Each structure stands twice: as structure tokens, then as C-alpha cells.
Amino acid sequence: MLDRPVEANQPARGRRALRLGVAGPVGTGKSSLIALICAEFAGELSIAVITNDIYTDEDARFLRSAGVLAPERIRAVETGACPHTAIRDDVSQNLLAVEDLEHDFDPLDLVLVESGGDNLTATFSPALVDAQFFVLDVAGGGDVARKGGPGIARADMLIVNKTDLAPYVGVDVDQMVRDAEAARDGRPVLALSRSDPRSVAALRHWLSHTVDHFRSGSLHPQDPGPMAPHTHGDGTVHSH
Template sequence: MKKSAARLGIGGPVGSGKTALLECLVPLLIKEGLEVAIVTNDLLTTEDADRLKNKGILPPERIIGVETGSCPHTAIREDPSMNLLAIQDLEILYPQLDLIAIESGGDNLASTFSYDLVDAYIFVLDVGAGDDIPRKNGPGFVQSDLAVINKIDIAPYVGADLELIRREAPLYRQGKAIAYTNCKTGEGLDSVMRFILEKLLFVS
């Protein structure tokens, strides 16, 4: 009997680049021969799901948009039942799935995933939020299995000191994995892929 698909949470504030990261990762995962599906969370729309469907990175049936109708963190932490139902539907339709990504609606630094919902989760920040963001010590950033510092290319244009972020982020992460990414060029995506393959899917 086939095991359930691995579940990867992707959270972070509005505009940090969660959906863009998925747009980059899914084709790379497919190249590795993996079967992937996505569940997105939005408050009262299916905007992120529609965007991913329009990009054509997966057959549209493999992307489910969940309208949470409440604070985004509720559906990924306190009461993940809506997401669990969406995952169940995908696994029934596609029993061969290796990975289901669950993208949270944009939330603040306190957003974390319940491990009843996911096996591991990524928290995405972008440098446009400021180079003091690691020092704010938000639970999402500190506790996530992988922290992604995204949009590193814009640091000079928003007055953010990327080297300061690189020095301080590991102090607050206390040894947990960090990736620094630019989705436009693909820089740093190898680190995210390595995390997914080795730590979540156990593919060496």
C-alpha cells in the first residue's frame, strides 16, 4: 500500500514571495521525477490557486484553493480541517503523489504550521521587510524547518543590509536551515530543493 504524500507547508507575510517560490520549485521537482500537488489558502478568494493554474506549472486539477474565511493561521494551526480535507481529496484522485505543498495565506511573523497538517514547513521573508527582521524573533521565522530570505536582489534598492541579515539570521535560527533566494534568477533555489529532497522526501 502506498504511503501518504509528504506535506510541505509554505508560510510567510503578504508579498514575501511564497507563490513565486512555488512557481519556481514545482518544475524543478517534476524534473526530479516527483508527483506534486498544491493546496493554497486565501481568506475569501482562490487568487493564489488561480495564479498557479494560469502559470500552467501543474494540471489545474492538482491545485486546490481553500477559502479559509478566517485569519490565515487558523487554517494551518488551530483548525486545519479544511486543508486536511483538500489533501484527502488530492490523495484520492492522485494516489501516486509524492508531495503536497500547502501554501498559507499571507500572515505575520507569528504564523506557524501544525505538524498535524504538515511534515515540515518553510517560512518565507523578503529583504524588503527590512534588515532587522531576524531580530524581531517571530515564531514563524525562528521555528520553521527552513527559513527562506527571498528577493535578495532588491536589498540595495530598499536600504537593507543583506550581509547583516546573513550574520544575524543564524543567531536567531539556532542552527536551523536558512536559504537566500532570488526567484527571478534561480539563485538559492538549490538550497531549498536540497532541503525538500533530503529532509522531507529522504532522496539523496
Template sequence: MHLDHGHDHHGAVSADAHRPDGTRRALRIGLGGPVGSGKTATVAALCRALRDTLSLAVVTNDIYTREDAEFLLRNAVLPPERIQAVETGACPHTAIRDDISANLEAVEELEDTVGPLDLILVESGGDNLTATFSKGLVDAQIFVIDVAGGDDIPRKGGPGVTTADLLVVNKTDLAPHVGSDLDRMARDAAEQRGELPVAFTSLRAENGVAPVVDWVRAQLGAWTA
């Protein structure tokens, strides 16, 4: 379930998968992607879909603000104590890949204060196609792109597109308006990613986040098995 630079993702469990008392800690899933791709909206939709059946929390990352956390709070997707904001003060992927201490502290604090948790979502600040999460921070990564960014994004590749455990192509409802070819994006993504899954979403549609919810539930099933 960890990220690497190949396509071998068959349920590896991190070395620190348990709490000090021996119980299994929460599954940690990172969400990365370019600015405006819909990461925060995807996090919000996941929270609404999962909050009644799972104990979950969120860590957001912004460079100098708490904007993403405040969006989640305004929309009341989770109680305030289940949402932590990290101000990175630097390039977004620095805080999720290079110096993960602030994010790791936020994750562990959530486990201590509102746990036990089933799932923690860690949302990166908006970044480019190279953004990936450290294996020491998350157990699996979702990378979110959107059709308005151009239907050539899957073909361009980059670690986020090619190695994320799930690639989400968001805002499919905009495809006719921006001239993006969804079939082409699907073919290019499959060529870049091999057997790694791709989900197409439109969060404006009823239950439009369902493919991502199903994937998250499958990861949880493997994590707790």
C-alpha cells in the same frame, strides 16, 4: 521534521505517515510568511523544478478568493487537478494551525484523486511572523520573508522565523535598492535559529530557487528512507 518551539528537528515522523493500505503517504510541506514575501512565486518555482521527477500537488489558502491558486493555474506549473484552493474565511493562520479541517480534507482529496503523490505543498495565506502550521497538517514548514520588508525581520524573531524548518530570505536582488544588509540578515537569522538552515533566494535569477529545491529533496530523502 515537525515544528515545535525548540531547535530539535531530527527527522521525527508523524503518527499518520501511512495511508490505510500501509503505503507511505506524501510528504507535506507548509509555506508561510507575510503578504508579498513571495510564497506563491516560491511554490511555482518549486513546482517547475520538481514536476518532472516527482509526483506533487499544491493546496493554497486565501481568505475570500482563489487568487493564489489562479496564479498557479495561469502559469501552468501543474495540471489543474493537482491544485486545490481553500478559502479560509478567517485569519490565515487559523486554517493552518487551529482548525485545519479544510486543509486536511484538501490534502487527503488530492492523495485520493491524483495519488500516489511524493509531495504536497500547502501554502498559507499571507500572515505575520507568528504563523506556524499544525503538526497534524504538515511534516515540515518553510517560512518566507523578503528583504524589502526590512533587514531587521530576522532579529525581530517570532515563531515563523525562529522555528520553521527552513527560513527563506527572498528577493535578494532588491537588497541594494531598499538598503537591506544581507550579511546582517544572515547573522541575525543564525543567532535566532541556531543550527536550523537559512536559504537566500532571488527567483528572478536563473535557478534562483535551487537552495530550496535542494532542501526539499533532502526532506524527501529522509521521509522515504
């Protein structure tokens, strides 16, 4: 139970950090992407991170051990239930964690929130984040971008990750990107590998631009839309 009210997500006024959500299935490289962003923007942006795990703080420990950010700037929210609920239905735990970080490390430029790693359908509420990534990887199969869903179709940026693995898993990256673009109605798609400097430069460019956009007060959070109705382990059907 929360012991204090949460502040509603205010329109950008430049007085708080840009809040950027990172969603996508388990293992697609969300924590690694966050580590990459921290390393790339070290000395340039003041950053903090929130991870969401169901029962553990595994992702937070991974990021602390990566040594890309002071350990106290990385906090774990243990969602205790289906991870999508904490980024979509009742975001209060995460919002309090964001506000605590903004308070403790004032002024922060960027707070990254990693989702618990759900299926293809989880998205962040615009009440929690100003912008969001949805991360797929080539090892998940070349056809995954065609499967659609709100994150693939409408996240602010879709990342097709680990392109360095494409030759080993028989995936045509260009085709996967074309499929993703077709599903996204002009929204951006980035083919990324942490070992490909050109793709990392493109990531930097997008994020720098988005920080500027946020600071100017003209970034308005877009809602990718709710998850599709789905069945939980007890057989009940949920719509979010």
C-alpha cells in the same frame, strides 16, 4: 461543517505525500516559491498544491496561470476567517483537501500548502504538515529577522527571499542572514532569489533531502510553537 472524519496525521510510512507548509507575511513570495518548486521538480516529483485565502481563490488562480502544474492539481481552501486558524487551530478543512488530492492523484510525492499570508506569528500545526518554510523578503526590511516569533525562530527552513532586490532597498543580505541564524539556533536559513541559480540549487538540495528523509520514515514533524497572543478586530485577545 465537515461531513466525514479526518484522518490524524500519521507518522511517515512512505505511503502518502510529504506535506510541506509555506508560511510568511503577504507579498514575501510564497506563491512564487511554490511555482518555482513545481517548475524545478517537474518530471521528478508528483506534486499538488493547496492555497489558503480568506475570501478568494486568488493564489490558486495565480498558480494555475503560471502553468507549472496541471490546474486540477491546485486547489483553494477559502478560510473565511483569520487565515492562521485554518493552519493551526482547526486544520480539518486543509487536511481533507490534502487527503482528497492524495486520493485523486495517487501516488503523490509532495503536497505544498500555502498559508493565507498572515503576520509574522502564524505557523502550521504539525498535525497538518511534516515540514514548513517561513518566508521573509529583503523588501520587508533588513531588521525583520531580528523580530523573531515562532516561524522565524523554529520553522524547518527560513527563506530570506528576493535577494536580487537588496541593492534597491538598501539591505545587507549577509547581515540579515546572520541575524536570522542567530535567532534560529542552528536551523537552516536560505537566501533565495528565483533569478539566482545557485540559491535555487540550494533550495532543490534541501527539498530533495527532505523528501528522502520523509520516505525513509525518519522525518518527525517539529512544532515551531503557537502564535503569540494577539488582538482581533473586535478587541478580544486570542492565544492559539
